[in-house]
Each structure stands twice: as C-alpha cells, then as structure tokens.
Amino acid sequence: MTRWGMAIDVRRCVGCQTCTIACKQEHGLPPDTAWRFVADCEVGEYPDVRRLFLPMQCMHCAEPPCVPVCPTGASRQRDDGIVWVEYDACVGCGYCAMACPYQARHLVHEANGYFEIPTPSEAAQARPERHGVMTKCTFCKERVDDGLGRGLQPGVDADATPMCALACIAGAIVFGDLDDATCRVSRLAADPRAQVLMPECGTEPRVYYLAD
C-alpha cells in the first residue's frame, strides 16, 4: 500500500523560498495565497537564540481533522493519504481551515491578479473553479499520478515529484512512499531526530521534520 509522505531537513533549509515560488508557479496561485511557505523563526531566548527556517504546508495527516468536519464532502483523503479538495463540491465555508491545526488551508476569494489587468501568464493559469472555495497543498497529485501512469517513481524521477521537493536548492525536501522501506523518505522518517509538528493534536502528520 502506498502512503505518500515527506521529510524536511530543517538543518539544510536556508529559507530561500524557492519551494514557495515553485509551488505558486506550478499551481498558478493568486496573490496572497501560498500553499506553502518558509517561516523564518527565532528560537530561544537571549542570549541563547538561533535562527531556524521552517517550511510549512499541509501535513497530509493520516487523521486529518479537516476531512470529517467538511459539510459537503469536498474535503477528501485518497487511499494513498493525499488530502485534497474537490473544488466543484466546496461551499467555501472555511470550516476545514478552522479545523486544521497547521494553518494549511486557504480561501481564494476572487480572481485577482498582481495588476489591474491579468498578465498573459495569469490569464493562462486562471482557475475559476478555485474561486470562492478552499484550496491547499495537494502534494502535486497531478504530477504524482501522471508520473505513475508513465511508470515513473515519485520522489526519484523529477517529472513525478512535487515541485517543492524538486525545486529545493538544498535538497532539504524529500518526497516518497513512507511504506517503502527502501525509499529515502521512509528512512528519514525513521530517523530518531525525525518528528512531526504538534503530535499532541493526534493528527498523525505525514510530513516529518528533522531538527537538532
């Protein structure tokens, strides 16, 4: 059984936001909407302070609190663990965003661009079905599914790998099948230093962070 997941080595992350931009470009996200971002964090108290970059996105939880609260069934989880939104079914109530402990859901209000008139690129990437509904990181499921259809291995072959992992200049983001013991992501997830965000929420995130 495939179980897609991600491991992010925060020790490698330099906070360049390349993954943020790659995601926005790949999915044609409008201004003020970013399915992922890198938080620039100050950790500790003076004088024991250090800087740490924390890439944030949907955790594709095994027990996603956003899915059962959805009143229309638009918020769904696939058998391979990817949590996604069926745009045509979403009413845009925002309940899933209230249920998500990771601030990973975003309501796209209207078709706004960076300028008064949409640029050719914005016009080409316009997705009217996403207006007025909740949106989120999909683990680039279209790339993953298309790649699998072509016999590629997500996480290994570029064309089948989520854009953030592909674009990361530091190799900090690793994607793959957590149930495949030979996969790099499963080895990283098994590392004693690997942890998930806020395990007390009981959501069993499938994005692991490696930190000192």
Add this chain to the structure above:
Amino acid sequence: MATAMRLSRMEMLPAQRQVLWGWPAVINFALGGLGAGWYVVAVLAAGFERSPGVTVASWAAPVLVLAGFAAVAAEAGRPLRGPRVLMRLRTSWMSRELLVGMAFVLLVAADLVFPLRLHRAQAIVAAALLALAQGFIVRRARGVTAWDVSIMPLLFLLSALVSGAGAYLLAEVAAGRPPIPALVGAVLALVVVAFVAWARYLVWTSEDSYTRAVAPLREGRSVLGIDGAGYGLPLLFGLLALAAPAVAGPALGLVGLLLIAGQVYAKARLILAAGRLRPITLAIVPSRRRSS
C-alpha cells in the same frame, strides 16, 4: 534517551487571529441560539400548552434561526451550493446544524398549523440539538485553541437558554404579562449556572497557549460586557423584581435586554477576539551560548 529528555517544545509560529469567520458567523451563532432558546423557554414556561408566549416564540424563533443561516450563507465563498451542506451528516456538525435547524423550523410550523403537544416536544428537542450542534461546530475546530474544548457544546446550550430566557422575559413584559416569581427564580438560577460554566471555561486548562487564547475574554471590556452586563446586572435586576413587585415589569424588561445583549457579545468575543489559530510548535534542543 538523553537527547529526548533535552528536547524542548519551541513556538515557531505565534498564534494568529482567524479571519475566515467574521460577523456573519457570529450572527448565525447568536440568532440560532436566541431563537432556539426562546422557543424552549416559552414552551417549558407554558408547560407544553399553547400560550400566547408560545405563539410569539413560534413566529419569532424560526425567523431568527433562518436569519442566522442566511447570514452565514452570505459569508460562504459559494453560497449557491448551500444545499450541499447536508451531504455529510455522518461526520460534520455543520451538516447536522442545518438539518436540526430545518427540522426545528418545520416542527414549529407544523405546530402553528396543527397545534399538538407532540410537535412542541419534538421542536424543543430540535432546538436543543441546534444549540448543541453549534457548540460542536466550534468544538471541532481543532485549529483554534480557545474553541477546541469539551465544555463548548454545554456552553452554547446554556447560552441559548439564557438569551432565549431574555427574549421570553422581554416579550412577556412588552405584552403586559409579567412572569410569575417562580419562573423568574428559575431564570435567575439558569443565569447562575451559565455564569459558572462560563467562568469554568475561562480556566479550562492551565496551558500557556490556552491562557493566551482566552485572554481577550478575561480583559476589562469582556468582563464588563459579559460578566457584568450579561450575568451580574441581570441577576441584580432580577432579584430587584422579586423583592419589589411594583418595579417588576421594567426590571424584568431590562433583565431580558441584558441577557440577550450579554450572550450576543459573549459569542462575538468568542469568535472574533478569542478565535486565534494554534501556535506552531516544534521540539528542538535548546541552544546554549558558546563560551568564549
């Protein structure tokens, strides 16, 4: 093991105020609770008979509940897909809220057309479920620290009854039918119970993130508006009405107004001021300054 013991949970991203649910959500929670509570109090006060008070509540309560639904629909990104909200009754309290809300409206309408005690009994069950469903909606919002507490449904039920009692008192006084002292006593007892529940909610856990999340509900403005005007003054004026029957009418009218205003304000503060998303934390080894 030694490493694990040295780990410390650090706040990486601070709590942020939620911005998706605004006044329309407050209006839905306030009007839904008010309508449901008003009908329950009116029917119980009349002993399930068809009193004038029940008739007034039967017309007003469904309008309030539907107005709440209309308000929250206006906040949704795709309001025309509203009927789809009934799709997930098995898991979503928002679906259940709409279902019991519609059931309440239909049962009250049925009672207006074919007056039956059975309709009234079923309608007050639906009304209570509506108030509870709204509480569970908030309780299942796991991303909001101040909402994700198990007392929330009880809090919403008590809030609905308190504001409904306020509406009932106001309507009865306005119609020149001051309630009997026993009923006033029961309302005051309800207010005390609701206040105790609210006070308990404010100190539900001693976790730092929770304490910070509910801090807006414990600051001066909230204390004045909720604790003072919403609970304290109604108790005072209610006791005055019991002690001095000559001023019972105006005093109870004031009690009614204050109870409604206090609960609306409490819900507004709960959703708008205390609605803060959880801080993001990560367990890391605290750094130590290098010695030079």
